[in-house]
Amino acid sequence: MKNWVPLSDEQYRLVWGKFYKDFNFKPSIHSSDWPSYRLPIPFVSFDITEYTDDDIDDLEEKCITNFRAVTESDKYIYALDWQHQSYLYNPHLENGNASGRIGFYPDGDYYFFLNKDFKWGYLGHPWEQSISIFGEELIHQFEMNRPTIFGKIVRSNR
Template identity: 35%
Template sequence: MVESPVVELVEAEHRRVWDRFYDVFMFQPSTSSLKWPAIKEPAASVAWSLAALDDDPEYERLDRLVEAVEQGLISCLGPKATMLALDWQHTSYRFAPRSVGGPGQPAWPLSPYPDGDYYIYLSEDFRTGSFGHPWEGSLCLFGAELLDAASKEVEKLLGRPIRRSGRAVGTV
């Protein structure tokens, strides 16, 4: 029997993964802008506002953003690597990114775009991934390899970053 490329995390593992995420990223979920960005963004990270997608009625830029992040994540991982897809307060998953999203394959679980809740993609070692913040309306990519692979395309789609390495980017 072939194992599915997308597996729901069982309760004990779900708790363990989320506990580790809270610890590693000092996660403080909140709808209050006083507590944003909600995580301690790693040194190798860039965050963008998602406001540029507000005038994208056909979802063309959103689709390109999702593709850029997914392809960037795939390029950072080995051929048999798995990742975590975390949805705060909901079902979370472990999945094989090279075995989803193609013809005849299951879809990627979740999305880098935070559709009403925190959506997080994480490598198993927690060093690479994305953090979508629904209330700030932001997307943070972290990990040097992912930034090398995806940040140029993401910047084309979303504009200048709002933060680098967790620090606000000033306007010129």
């Protein structure tokens, strides 16, 4: 089994269509338009403007650990890269085909990781330089295992 399975064209259209609708997604590079999406309650958003390479490595490790904690071993979540190939991702499997993967640090594009029913998720905003976590289960996991890159909280409803 692969841990990064490309979405079919139909899956891509359906998942992104649902995301645009449910999150009122309006991508923008202009700060006056941020945040670019409406976050479900509860949520917390972190500033990620200050970091080192070690912080990026720590983010990768902690995201995988946290996603494993909230995902059954045989289940996949959505890994979405705006206007690029998107995937079904299983954090329990080894990074065998890592060349096709999406990183957890939004380095120039929106990177979103969502469970299939959108009850929790991880949203990376490249221009605002923020990461938002929503859904009590995932927020709790990131509170227990917080990446060093997470700076001050920029938005929260908790």
